[in-house]
Each structure stands twice: as structure tokens, then as C-alpha cells.
Amino acid sequence: xxxxxxxxxxxxxxxxxxxxxxxxxxxxxxxxxxxxxxxxxxxxxxxxxxxxxxxxxxxxxxxxxxxxxxxxxxxxxxxxxxxxxxxxxxxxxxxxxxxxxxxxxxxxxxxxxxxxxxxxxxxxxxxxxxxxxxxxxxxxxxxxxxxxxxxxxxxxxxxxxxxxxxxxxxxxxxxxxxxxxxxxxxxxxxxxxxxxxxxxxxxxxxxxxxxxxxxxxxxxxxxxxxxxxxxxxxxxxxxxxxxxxxxxxxxxx
Numbered sequence: 148x149x150x151x152x153x154x155x156x157x158x159x160x161x162x163x164x165x166x167x168x169x170x171x172x173x174x175x176x177x178x179x180x181x182x183x184x185x186x187x188x189x190x191x192x193x194x195x196x197x198x199x200x201x202x203x204x205x206x207x208x209x210x211x212x213x214x215x216x217x218x219x220x221x222x223x224x225x226x227x228x229x230x231x232x233x234x235x236x237x238x239x240x241x242x243x244x245x246x247x248x249x250x251x252x253x254x255x256x257x258x259x260x261x262x263x264x265x266x267x268x269x270x271x272x273x274x275x276x277x278x279x280x281x282x283x284x285x286x287x288x289x290x291x292x293x294x295x296x297x298x299x300x301x302x303x304x305x306x307x308x309x310x311x312x313x314x315x316x317x318x319x320x321x322x323x324x325x326x327x328x329x330x331x332x333x334x335x336x337x338x339x340x341x342x343x344x345x346x347x348x349x350x351x352x353x354x355x356x357x358x359x360x361x362x363x364x365x366x367x368x369x370x371x372x373x374x375x376x377x378x379x380x381x382x383x384x385x386x387x388x389x390x391x392x393x394x395x396x397x398x399x400x
Contacts, residue, residue: 207232215244239271263295301336331367335361
């Protein structure tokens with residue numbers, strides 16, 4: 148669906164950064180007052196792009212439901228940096244009203260940073276409408292977006308059995324096939340979160356099989372550690388036995 152040629156402002160070296168990596172950090176949060184919500188609300192509608200950018204970034208810290216309609220509108224702003232901040236701000240201010248606009252913008256936005264922010268926001272919205280988009284993002288998008296699609300799928304675990312069952316297969320595929328170790332690690336973590344919501348059935352067993360396989364065979368130590376951590380968190384007897392046996396044999400995780 149997307150290729151790494153479409154990164155544009157998304158630098159290769161920064162591709163796997165945290166989803167808030169392009170929002171300036173606050174060095175001493177206690178020493179710096181938060182922006183005034185009323186002032187920032189008015190700036191969301193400003194004609195000047197710098198003011199809109201300032202306001203959207205402010206709502207990455209502030210939670211104010213009055214901002215949500217404006218942030219939704221800013222998802223289609225001509226400036227990609229405004230769209231990025233609007234997506235992250237909606238992740239901080241999740242709303243059912245934002246889900247369809249986020250999905251619509253994901254489907255058409257050329258900018259990798261924006262799609263990355265949208266995927267992160269959809270995870271925070273925890274809405275079943277996001278399942279298809281997050282699944283497709285994990286399968287087809289650039290690596291930065293795939294990374295956060297895996298984590299966002301884990302956040303859908305609260306939505307019920309049918310959503311969890313649908314999210315498990317693409318995560319297993321990502322764990323086994325993705326070329327990027329960080330993405331495989333996120334898939335391992337996400338499977339651990341989802342398995343905690345599953346009964347002991349075929350889907351659960353298949354996910355545990357994938358975690359065992361990754362723990363025993365993945366070439367990257369961080370992936371093996373995350374697969375192990377997921378099995379420990381789930382407390383699966385078979386997984387725990389494999390961990391014990393391999394470590395007794397001198398297996399270096």
C-alpha cells in the first residue's frame with residue numbers, strides 16, 4: 148500500500164521513534180505552566196499556520212473536549228505538521244467522533260508522520276471501527292507505522308472476544324515475518340496483552356506457539372526477551388515450561 152519512498156519528511160533514521168518524537172519535550176514540567184486552554188482554542192482556528200501548529204501541539208498536553216471538533220477539522224489541514232499534531236492531540240483527547248475522520252485521513256494521507264500519529268490515536272480511541280485500518284497498517288504500511296499499529300491493536304483488547312480474535316492473526320504474521328526487529332517485539336508484546344483476554348482455545352494456543360517460536364528462534368535478543376516477557380505475563384504453563392527447559396539447557400535469551 149505504501150512504500151518507504153513515501154516517507155517525505157519522515158527521515159529514515161528517525162522512522163521508528165516514539166509517536167511524540169516531533170513534539171518538543173518539556174524540560175521541567177513543574178516549572179513551565181501549561182498553555183491556556185481558552186487561548187489555544189482560539190488559535191486552532193487561526194489563519195496563520197504557525198499559530199495553528201502551536202495550538203494543536205498544546206492539545207497534545209491539554210485535555211479539553213471543546214477542542215475535539217477543531218482537531219478533527221485540522222486533520223485535513225494543508226500543512227502536514229499541523230495534521231501530525233492534530234492526530235497526536237486526538238490521541239490525547241480520544242473521542243468516538245474522531246474515529247471515522249482519523250480512518251478517512253489515514254486512507255488518503257501521503258505523509259508517513261501523519262499516518263503514524265493517526266495509528267497511535269486510533270489505538271487510544273479503543274474503537275472496533277479501527278480494527279480494519281490497524282490491521283492493514285500492520286500488514287502494508289511503512290515500518291514506522293507498522294510499529295505503532297502493533298501496539299494499537301493491543302489496546303483493542305478491551306473491546307471483546309471477536310475483536311481480540313481478529314487482531315491475533317496479523318500480529319502473529321508480523322511476529323514471524325516482519326523484517327524489522329522492533330516491530331516483531333511490539334507484535335510479541337501485543338500478543339501477550341491479547342492472550343490475557345482469551346480463553347484456552349485454538350486461537351490462544353496458536354498465539355502461544357508463535358511466542359514460543361520467537362523466544363526459541365528469533366535472531367534478535369530484544370524480540371526473544373519480549374516474547375518471553377509476554378509468556379511470563381500470560382502465565383501459560385506450556386510457555387513457562389519451554390522457557391525453563393531452554394534456560395536449563397544454557398539457552399541465552
